[in-house]
Amino acid sequence: MNALNMILKLREWEEELEKQKFIGILTERQRMEGYLRELEERFRSVGFLKESNSMELLSIYNEMQYLLTRLKEAQEIMQKIDEELQAQRQIYEEAFKERKKIEQLYDRLINTIKMQRQKLEEKLISDVFISRLRS
Structure with missing residues (x-):
């Protein structure tokens, strides 16, 4: 019975460790969701070609390329x-x-x-009763 109690306690401890891992993963996922939102916002904020010169276009292109790379990495x-x-x-x-x-x-x-205890008690009562009848 002590062994079962010990096994049960170990299982509960292992279950708590798994819960902590699960919570850690969920936290990391939420952090990554925030990062993805930030990248998507940054991507949307890039102004589209309103009276831009070639340096500005190159800058916009580089920003888009950077954002797309980061977005792909974050999705992975x-x-x-x-x-x-x-x-x-x-x-x-x-x-x-x-x-x-x-x-x-x-x-x-x-x-x-x-059940075993009940059987023993019944046997004990029966034995006591029979021994009193014999006396």
Whole structure:
């Protein structure tokens, strides 16, 4: 019974670690979403060719190129974060299922112990009753 309690506590600890990883990934995802919004805003803010000379056009082109590169990198990072988030979610779900199985095992053990105790008590009462009848 102590072993099951220990296993249950270890599972709870592992589950808490997985929750912390999950929260960390979600935080990173939110940070990347903000970064993507910032890049998209910056991209939208580029003025489009209103009486511009060639230096201004080159500057706009360079800014657009920079923004597109950063946007692509940020999207790739978001995809990796989403993949890691999905993997973490699966790990968390598996840990939760395993914890439930351990809890069910624990409940079965408790019920088995109660039934055995009840049988022993009935046997003890029966033995006491029979011994009094014999006396």
